[in-house]
Structures are given as C-alpha cells and as structure tokens.
Amino acid sequence: MAMDMELEMVLRPPQLPMPPYPPKMVTLANGKVMVIRQAVREDVPAILKSVHPCLFIERDYYDVVSARVYGELLAWYRYRVKSEYCLLGQVDGYLVGLVNGRLENEKVGMSYHTLAIDRGLRIGSHLFAAKMEYHMEYLNQDQVLVVAESPIGFRRWMVEYPLIETRIPHELGGGDSWVLTRETYFNAKPRLVVGDRPVPQELMDEAMLDIKFADDDTIRERIAGLKGR
Amino acid sequence: MRDVAIIGAGMIPFGRRDEDTLMEMLAYASLKALDDAGLGDKTVDAVYVANMGGGMLQHQSAIASSLVDRLSLLPAAAETIENGPASGASAIKNGLLAVASGYYDYVLVVGGEKMREVTGWRATDFVATMTHPQAEYPYGITLPGMAGMFTRLYMEKHGVTREQLLAVSLKNQEMGTLNPYAHVEMALDRGGIFDSPHSVVNNPVSADPLHLYDLCPVSDGAAAIVICPLEMAKKHNKTPIHIAGFGQATDTQTLQEREDPTDLKAVSLAAQKAFEMxxxxxxxxxxxxxxDAFTILEIAESEHVGFFKKGEGGKAAAAGKTRLGGQIPINVSGGLKARGHPVGATGVAQMVDIVWQLRHELPKNRQVKNAQNGLTVNFGGFGNNVLAFVLKRVE
Incomplete structure (x- = not known):
C-alpha cells in the first residue's frame, strides 16, 4: 500500500535542529584505534544486523538493552522518534559498539542506551563519554537524563561521573532518572572524556565506506565470554 | 616420611562461568586430574578441597563431602580447607602430608571458587574479610587498597617504577593470550595503557599508584591434582613430578605491625624452607x-624468594629477565594477572601449570625449554600466610 504522505507528516514527530557530532579517534588498551562517528539514518539497517545477535544474550542484560536499541533505531529509521541520534564506535571498520539518545527539548537530553559489542576495552565508557560530550559541548544542553539497566551501567555512569539522583521519570520506564549537569560533566571530563580530532581521512573513509560486522557467533562469544569453553 | 609425586593434573578454563555451579566446576577439574592420572581400577583415599568463599558467596558448606558424593568417590575421606587465597596450596600441603605419612596412598586435591556470581563490589568485600576485623576491615580497607599502599612504600624504598610494573602487566597479559585456560586473553599495548593521554580512561587509577591493569581479574575457576607416593607414581602413565620441598610461614595480620612492611618475611621463610627441603x-x-594478584607482588616475591636482590626485581622484569627465554621465566601461564584469581583455585592452578611445564607438555610458545625444577608461591592475606613448593621432574 502506498504511503499516505499527508498522514505520514502528522505521524512523524518534529525534529529539533542538531549540529553534527564531529568524529574523533581513541586509542584503546590493546593499541587499536576506535573511530567514534555519528551514524546517518541510512546506516540503521546495517547496524541492526549487528544488534540482532545480542537480543539472545541474557548476560549483563544484553537482551533487554539490545531489544530496546533495536526498537529505538528502527523508530529513528522509520521516523517515529523525535530528535534521535546514534554514535558508532568502529575499529578497522568493524562496529564495536554504539550509543544513542535524543533531545527532549533544546536544553534537556534523554540518554537511551550504550551497547558495547567488543568487551573488556572500556568501549562502553568511551562511547558513553562521547554521548555526554555531544549533549554538553555540541548540543549545548544543560542536563542529560540517564538510567542504567545493568549493574555495569550503574557503576560506569552513576558512580564514576557521578550522576545526581532525581525523582524525574525517565522515558525508558523503570527507575527514576539520574542527571548529568554541565558542572558534573566538566568536572568529570579530564578523567573520562578523551579523543583526538580531526580523524585522518583514511580512517574516516574506512569507517564510512562500509560498516563491517563480526559474524553472529563471534559477537555472542565476545559478549558472553565463551571463548575456549 | 615418603616422597610424594603428582601423577595427575587438570584445570578448567578460568573466567566468568555463569553456566556452572561451584560444585560442577570442582567436579570438572577433578575428573580431568583423575583422568590424567590414569588410576584405572584404583580410587582415591582422600579428597582435599580448597575453597574460601562457598559459605559466603554460594551459601554452601561441607563442600568436600558434597564433591566426593558427586564424583562417586565414596567412602574417600573428605575435607574442605579454607586458608584465604592460600587455600589451594594449603590443601596441597595437607594432602602431601597425608601421603608422606603413609596414611593415604592416593589423594585428590582440588581448588575452586565462584566469585563472579556477585558484583565486583561484593567480591572485593568478600576478599577483604581476610583483613583484621577490628584494625582494618571496619575502616574500609580492601586488598587493592592495601596493595596500593604497599606499592607506594616499595617504590620509595626499593626504587620500583610504574614502568617496571607495566612490564609485568604487559608480559603476563601477553602470555595469557597463549593460555587457553586464561580468563583474560587480551594483549595490552603500552601506548593504550601508559603512553597515550587516552590511557586515563583505559587504565584508570584503582588504588594509587596501582592502575586497573596492575590488578588481577575476579574469576571463576577450578584446578586439581592427584598425588601418591613417588615409588607408586612410577607405575602410572605420566612423568611423575616430585614435590621435592615445601615451606609455609605466617606473618602479622596487619601490615602496620611489621617492622618493615615491605619485607615479606613469610615469603622468604616459606621459600627458604622449600629450597632447603x-x-x-x-x-x-x-x-x-x-x-601476582597485583603486579607489585610478582616483583616483590621474585626478590623475596631469592631470584633477585632487593631492588633488582623490577629492573629484571623491565629487562625481560622474567619472560619466557629469560633468566627465570615467571608466570608463563599469565599468572593471576591473566589466568585469573578464583581464590580457592589459585594455589592448585599454579601447581598444575608447573606440572605441565615440567612434563614438557605445553606448546612451544609457552614451554620453558627442558625445565626440570619449578617453584610456586601462593600468597595468603597480605603475606600473612604463604606457602611455597619446589617441584622436580622425575626422569
């Protein structure tokens, strides 16, 4: 059935203007360089292929987080969410993790999820930091509302930054929001936010050309730590 | 007293083993060791199980009795040994004495721990229960905290540098990538954890001056050996490994009560006794x-057992003298740093790795060429209960 564009324009939420996130590169503990860049809507089908195997991993709530990320990215792809963005972490072109979130309004950000596909390298920490950097330094927001769905997330965000507990509901449901303020962010920045810009063109070309993915078994093995079992 | 030898050794991969219970891990490692020993129709007379946290973490006690039943080894004698992180070596010592005395012929010693069932905070707290209940624990000290203070003092007194600690970390994680039983199978890059400004996130301070990659991981795992009199060992399939010497010593529970907190007297005494025997x-x-629960410990112990003079251990590590092919290869398994540290299993796992080395069973990239004699040091508390073993290959 052909899309009724008149109705579609009613269903599509209005988008707030969002300046782009400038890509950066981070040297990881194993010496590999991770490029962090903003995904474009056309990247979504490819990203979902990498998220899909994570839907079946119970460990550390990967199933819950992945299912939600899948839905959030699909909603973005099909114009059913307001002002969403997604940042990707890529090593040698391979997707190793992603973060997403959106703008509640011009001054308040809504953090969605952090999904590290390669583990043990603090990829989640780097990507979450990039997300907060985007909200504070490029979107110029006053605060970001955050919830954690796993103990690891709680330790990494609420404790390490540290975030401030509030009674503000978060749109993911569950626990109330914790908030990152500009003051908290800039205090934490020397400890938690790193990266070099600009990213050399050849690295950007590699990241943009084609998002590479490990196969499903490799992804599951990396996340669930089943190597050698 | 009879001479005692190891005739069977087995281990399961360390790491996070959500799929296994503590009892299953102990059973898997035991079966591997029993199979390796090739006992045939014989069974073991006794089973010693090393475990520190079953009561606290799994709400399970009388673990050895349960394991004997699980393995259908009835009516073998069964005992659980709890001696902090030195539980593994303590269990081996008790098994060794039982065989040496002539009371038992065949003994299974197995160590295991399941620590990843709880959050990292709870695991850290569990390990901290070995600290002094009035003078240390109530003030929030943890083992990493204690190691941080020890490292700072060791740096000041003996000139150890962060570069030298880094050498241990890089070496052991590199060796872990070659060990299929290791918890951490990831080589580190000096730039990523030390030189680059990005290392502030990759390798944050855990307990100043120790950073994340100076600490061993919290692991699940189990390891086992089968021992018997040396004379009887010669009848079995594998090259017997003679437990030629052992030593055990204790020190004050708190570091601050020691005349020199950087002097690990119990390590020196335990090693001396083992060498003498x-x-x-x-x-x-x-x-x-x-x-090497902390990188500093590998350096400090390498000096206290007599491989290097005080102040030389760090330099030796940085110069590559403790690498495979070096003057004295240390922790070729990856050590606690990479193989992991399921506390009750560690002392037994160290023994299993040395047995494989002395039997010359490891792949070339991990085998010390023509190794004849090996040493293990299992360090309990913060050096307040230490066991050392000297093992010899029997041709």
Missing part, C-alpha cells in the same frame, strides 16, 4: 609461578 637453590629453578 628440596636441596636446591633459587638459581636451580627453571620456571616459577608467583602470586
């Missing part, structure tokens, strides 16, 4: 597994 000296050792 084996009629060997440190320079006769070809491969060693030292208790």
């Amino acid at each position: 084996a009629k060997l000296k440190p320079s006769d050792i070809h491969v060693a597994e030292l208790h």
